[in-house]
Every structure is written in structure tokens, then in C-alpha cells.
Amino acid sequence: MTMDDPLDAVLRPPPNETAEEAAFRLSREAEARRISASIDADIRAERLLLRKKRIVRLLLLGQSESGKSTTLRQFQRIYTPTAFREERVLWRAVIQLNIVRSVLTILDALDNNDGGYLSDGPTSDLDLADDDSEDYESRFAHTPAPALDTLRRTLLPPLRHIETLLIARLVPKGEKEATRLGAGVDDHEIFVRPGNRWKAGKSKSPVREEADAAQQTLHSFAPAMQALWTDPAVRAVLKRRKIRLEEGPGFFLNDLARVTAVGYLPADDDVLRARLKTVGASEYTFEMEVSTGRETGTEWRIVDVGGSRSQRATWVPFFDDVDAIIFLAPIAGFDQVLSEDKSVNRLEDSVLLWKALCSNKMLASVDLVLFLNKCDILAKKLQSGVKLARYVRSYKERENSFEAVSSYLRTKFSAIHREHSPNPRKFYAFCTSVTDTTTTGGIIASVRDMVVREHLKQSKLL
Numbered sequence: 001m002t003m004d005d006p007l008d009a010v011l012r013p014p015p016n017e018t019a020e021e022a023a024f025r026l027s028r029e030a031e032a033r034r035i036s037a038s039i040d041a042d043i044r045a046e047r048l049l050l051r052k053k054r055i056v057r058l059l060l061l062g063q064s065e066s067g068k069s070t071t072l073r074q075f076q077r078i079y080t081p082t083a084f085r086e087e088r089v090l091w092r093a094v095i096q097l098n099i100v101r102s103v104l105t106i107l108d109a110l111d112n113n114d115g116g117y118l119s120d121g122p123t124s125d126l127d128l129a130d131d132d133s134e135d136y137e138s139r140f141a142h143t144p145a146p147a148l149d150t151l152r153r154t155l156l157p158p159l160r161h162i163e164t165l166l167i168a169r170l171v172p173k174g175e176k177e178a179t180r181l182g183a184g185v186d187d188h189e190i191f192v193r194p195g196n197r198w199k200a201g202k203s204k205s206p207v208r209e210e211a212d213a214a215q216q217t218l219h220s221f222a223p224a225m226q227a228l229w230t231d232p233a234v235r236a237v238l239k240r241r242k243i244r245l246e247e248g249p250g251f252f253l254n255d256l257a258r259v260t261a262v263g264y265l266p267a268d269d270d271v272l273r274a275r276l277k278t279v280g281a282s283e284y285t286f287e288m289e290v291s292t293g294r295e296t297g298t299e300w301r302i303v304d305v306g307g308s309r310s311q312r313a314t315w316v317p318f319f320d321d322v323d324a325i326i327f328l329a330p331i332a333g334f335d336q337v338l339s340e341d342k343s344v345n346r347l348e349d350s351v352l353l354w355k356a357l358c359s360n361k362m363l364a365s366v367d368l369v370l371f372l373n374k375c376d377i378l379a380k381k382l383q384s385g386v387k388l389a390r391y392v393r394s395y396k397e398r399e400n401s402f403e404a405v406s407s408y409l410r411t412k413f414s415a416i417h418r419e420h421s422p423n424p425r426k427f428y429a430f431c432t433s434v435t436d437t438t439t440t441g442g443i444i445a446s447v448r449d450m451v452v453r454e455h456l457k458q459s460k461l462l
């Protein structure tokens with residue numbers, strides 16, 4: 001019995017081969033090797049070319065809270081659904097902190113601390129007007145009823161306790177906002193930067209145990225939180241002080257029973273609505289798990305950056321090598337100021353950023369896609385009677401409807417694009433609510449098709 005490799009046995013020359021046959025065989029083998037090597041080289045070159053052609057680089061830009069990371073999560077939800085679903089459990093801690101922060105905001109408001117975040121009315125290209133009609137003092141003239149006092153005494157200690165726990169896991173030292181996804185007991189082991197895939201074995205069980213402690217507390221105090229949130233006197237204080245939690249990021253108070261249930265696993269929508277601030281820049285590679293027709297085989301690299309002012313220096317290095325940019329302008333923020341600089345109106349900031357991007361020479365041949373985002377909030381805000389003309393003087397007597405306002409702002413952004421682009425280029429704009437899965441799916445498909453089309457055009461030119 002022989003232990004020889006069976007393949008070797010087949011390839012071995014016949015034992016009774018003549019010298020002539022051997023020479024012929026060797027020359028044939030040499031030729032086969034040469035052809036094979038040349039095929040390998042061709043395949044390598046072709047692969048390289050294909051890879052070069054088929055990598056699409058997309059950059060998400062816009063001020064803080066404009067919806068960049070939410071847009072990225074929509075891409076993940078649509079194109080890498082398995083990974084997206086697996087990550088949902090990690091968002092529970094973020095949602096817990098979002099809830100705690102909302103309730104603490106209410107308690108602060110009842111304590112008469114200053115928590116307002118409305119625009120004081122700077123001026124800008126859009127001729128933003130002064131918000132001088134507000135009777136500032138009247139916002140603070142309210143004494144909580146005794147029942148509310150009891151609720152506050154019940155809720156404050158446990159919520160502060162959970163806040164401390166969650167801050168230790170989600171908020172870096174010296175910062176105010178959560179920027180870490182996932183987490184567990186041991187920082188070194190569990191720290192997950194937004195771009196990284198967590199190791200399932202490592203993080204899953206500690207996440208569950210730790211989160212359960214916070215979840216358990218939130219579950220026990222859900223009725224008290226619910227009572228606070230639905231109390232008419234509380235609503236009156238919030239209204240008077242113009243604290244509109246429903247329009248802010250990470251709002252879950254209307255879903256308290258569901259999201260504080262023991263064993264709660266965030267739904268897709270919850271993940272999209274959760275608020276986790278981005279620090280630094282992360283690149284996400286999409287090997288499209290879902291077949292997407294035309295661009296099957298295209299590798300997408302999407303870069304998500306932090307949008308607050310201190311983060312914007314991280315944007316420029318990506319301008320060098322980018323095919324398309326999605327710029328998010330949250331137009332619902334026309335009556336709000338930046339949280340990092342209360343002297344700057346959010347809409348004004350978006351307009352200035354848009355102008356800077358349009359006129360940037362490095363980006364002259366890059367497709368700019370504009371998302372006029374948070375249209376759901378804009379529609380509600382306008383309907384509740386907030387007037388655009390009070391903040392944007394140039395709007396004058398025009399109708400304060402969603403259609404009129406969104407089309408006016410779209411025209412303004414389009415004009416900036418036309419006037420400031422170094423070379424003429426197409427203007428792509430969408431009115432979006434990127435937390436909405438139904439409408440955003442279609443918009444992302446259009447953007448994808450458009451970017452791939454332009455990308456193919458460019459690679460043919462090269």
C-alpha cells in the first residue's frame with residue numbers, strides 16, 4: 001500500500017517513457033506553465049483594474065445632528081441587513097441614555113434651570129431675523145405642583161444613577177454626549193469605535209448583563225416617567241419654555257412602555273432614531289450583501305464624520321479622493337442654534353457650509369447631493385404655527401406651508417450651487433426624513449444609481 005498523494009500519482013510521468021516522449025512532455029509542460037503564468041498575470045491586472053474602477057467613495061457631510069450617521073445606518077440597513085440586525089442590541093444602551101437625558105431635561109425644566117435651545121436670531125445670507133418677540137421672563141414663571149415634586153423626588157436618584165453608569169460606558173471623559181457604540185463592563189475590552197465590527201463572543205454577554213441592570217431600573221420607573229411626560233402641567237412648562245423634546249434627537253418618551261420592557265431589543269426604527277454623536281471620521285466598506293442590479297460588484301466606501309465645529313477639521317483629508325458627497329442640511333433647524341455655539345443659527349450654518357463646499361476647488365468635479373433633511377419635523381413645526389419668515393426675513397409674506405417653505409429653501413440652495421460651483425455641474429437635491437425607512441429607501445436607491453452612473457462615466461473617460 002502506498003501513501004503517495006493521488007494527484008502526484010496521476011501527474012507522474014509514465015515509467016516506460018522514451019527520451020523523445022520525455023522531451024515532448026517537458027516542452028508541453030513548460031508551455032502550459034507559461035500560459036498559466038500569463039493568465040494569472042492577466043487576471044491580477046484585470047482584478048486590479050476592476051477594483052480601481054469599482055470602488056465608489058462617498059462622503060457624508062453636514063453640521064452636527066444633521067443626520068449623517070442616520071443616513072449611514074440606512075445604507076447599512078438596506079445593503080448589509082445581517083450586520084445591521086446583529087448590531088441592534090448594542091444600541092439599547094444608547095437608547096437608555098437618550099431616555100434618561102429626556103427625562104432629566106424635563107426635571108431640569110421644572111427646576112427652572114435654563115435649558116432653552118431656541119435661536120436668538122442672528123443674520124445671514126438668508127437674512128435671518130431677530131427673535132425679539134419672545135417674552136423671555138414668562139418662560140420661567142412656573143412652580144411645579146406637589147405631585148410633580150413627588151415624581152421628581154422618585155425619579156431623580158435612580159435616573160442619575162443610571163446616567164452615571166451609562167456615561168461610564170458611552171461617554172468619553174470630559175465630554176457631555178455619548179459617542180461610543182456598544183460597550184460592556186471593561187472599557188479596554190469592549191470599547192467599540194463606530195467603524196468597527198464588534199467581536200460577538202467578547203461583547204454579547206457583558207452587554208446583556210450590564211444593560212439589563214439599567215433596563216430593569218428603567219422598567220421599574222417607567223410608570224413614573226410616563227406620568228411625568230403625560231402630565232398636562234409638565235407639557236405646559238415645556239411649551240412655555242419652547243422645549244420640544246419630540247423634535248430633538250433620541251426622543252423615545254412616546255414609546256416608554258415598549259422600550260423599557262425587560263428583554264427589549266431595539267427595532268430598526270429605534271436604531272435610526274437613537275442619538276449617538278460621531279467623533280472623528282470612520283470609513284465603512286460595503287460589500288453589498290443585497291444584489292443591487294447595475295452595480296453588483298461595486299465596493300462602496302462611505303465615510304461618516306463628526307459635524308460639530310470642533311470636528312470639521314477632519315473633513316478635508318477626504319476631499320482628495322471622493323466620488324460623491326451627500327450634504328445634509330437639516331432645514332427644520334431654522335429656529336434653532338448650534339449646541340456648540342449658541343450665537344449661530346443652524347440654518348445659517350448649513351447655508352455657509354454648503355456655500356463653502358460648492359465653491360471648493362478640490363471638489364469641483366465631485367457630485368454634490370443635497371439632502372434637505374428633517375422634513376418630517378419641518379412639516380410639524382410649520383403646522384404648529386412657527387413662522388419661517390420670523391427667522392428668515394427674505395421669506396416675507398409667503399405662505400408658511402411645507403410645500404412653499406421647502407421649495408423656497410431648495411431654490412436658495414440651488415442658487416448657491418449654481419453661483420459658487422467652479423464649473424457647471426448638475427444639482428441633485430432631495431427633501432428627506434432619513435429616519436423614515438419607507439421614503440429613504442427609494443432616495444438612497446436613486447442616489448446609488450446616480451453615483452454609479454457618474455462614476456462609470458468618469459472611469460470611461462480615464
Ligand SMILES: Nc1nc2c(ncn2[C@@H]2O[C@H](COP(=O)(O)OP(=O)(O)OP(=O)(O)O)[C@@H](O)[C@H]2O)c(=O)[nH]1
Nearest residue numbers: 065066067068069070249250273278307374433434
Ligand atoms: N425626525 C427626524 N429625526 C432625524 C432625522 N434625521 C436624523 N434624525 C435624528 O437626529 C439625530 C441626529 O442624527 P445623526 O445622524 O446622529 O446626526 P449626525 O449628522 O451624524 O451628527 P454628528 O455625529 O454630531 O455630526 C438622531 O437622533 C437621528 O435619529 C429626520 O429626518 N427626522
Ligand SMILES: [Mg+2]
Nearest residue numbers: 068069277278
Ligand atoms: Mg454622526
